[in-house]
Amino acid sequence: GQQLNQSPQSMFIQEGEDVSMNCxxxxxxNTWLWYKQDPGEGPVLLIALYKAGExxxxxxxxxxxxxxxxxxxxxxxxxxxxxxxxxxxAGQGPSGGSNYKLTFGKGTLLTVNP
Amino acid sequence: DVxxxxxxxxxxxxxxxxxxxxxxxxxxxxxxxxYRQDPGLGLxxxxxxxxxxxxxxxxxxxxxxxxxxxxxxxxLILESASTxxxxxxxxxxxMGDLYGYTFGSGTRLTVV
Numbered sequence: 001g002q003q004l005n006q007s008p009q010s011m012f013i014q015e016g017e018d019v020s021m022n023c024x025x026x027x028x029x030n031t032w033l034w035y036k037q038d039p040g041e042g043p044v045l046l047i048a049l050y051k052a053g054e055x056x057x058x059x060x061x062x063x064x065x066x067x068x069x070x071x072x073x074x075x076x077x078x079x080x081x082x083x084x085x086x087x088x089x090a091g092q093g094p095s096g097g098s099n100y101k102l103t104f105g106k107g108t109l110l111t112v113n114p
Numbered sequence: 115d116v117x118x119x120x121x122x123x124x125x126x127x128x129x130x131x132x133x134x135x136x137x138x139x140x141x142x143x144x145x146x147x148x149y150r151q152d153p154g155l156g157l158x159x160x161x162x163x164x165x166x167x168x169x170x171x172x173x174x175x176x177x178x179x180x181x182x183x184x185x186x187x188x189x190l191i192l193e194s195a196s197t198x199x200x201x202x203x204x205x206x207x208x209m210g211d212l213y214g215y216t217f218g219s220g221t222r223l224t225v226v
Binding site: 006009031033035040041042043044045048088090092100101102104105106107 | 145147154156162210215
């Protein structure tokens with residue numbers, strides 16, 4: 001199936017630092033999504049991007065849909081301890097069968113030291 | 115808020131047992147999915163369903179089956195559990211209109 005390359009695999013940062021992570025694909029996607037998974041819970045949607053070049057913010061989070069439609073990045077500014085978790089990128093459509101099927105990256109494990 | 119509820123947070127089963135993992139969503143979503151999550155491997159799709167009684171294989175369907183008799187419920191079945199099926203299992207549903215998935219809290223299954 002389709003593959004997403006998400007990097008970095010893990011990050012250890014100090015509280016207050018900014019964070020950047022990204023996903024790349026060999027395939028084009030119509031939608032890019034970013035999820036966060038808290039320990040022991042299911043992933044929760046943070047940001048959805050629907051158009052190439054789109055830049056969207058949600059509080060301290062900013063994400064962009066790459067112009068080529070093959071990549072996306074997520075930035076977190078001024079990190080706080082509750083930002084700890086696993087962040088997943090996901091791409092949706094147009095190829096690979098159903099429009100509603102998501103392809104996920106392997107995740108970025110974020111640790112924030114107070 | 116949409117809720118996706120997985121019946122068990124933790125399960126311990128013996129090798130060879132038949133295991134049922136249940137998932138229920140309360141927002142009339144047509145599309146439901148089962149993933150397993152393993153360290154370093156991310157989320158891998160096992161099966162999905164677009165409608166009642168319809169199912170399609172995902173990327174790793176071997177050793178699993180599913181049942182969707184009612185729209186709100188999507189069950190994952192391990193016909194004969196094996197130790198390599200020890201994992202976190204996540205259920206998700208979506209309206210299918212580009213709003214992404216809503217996930218359940220997961221079931222951590224240990225097969226001994």
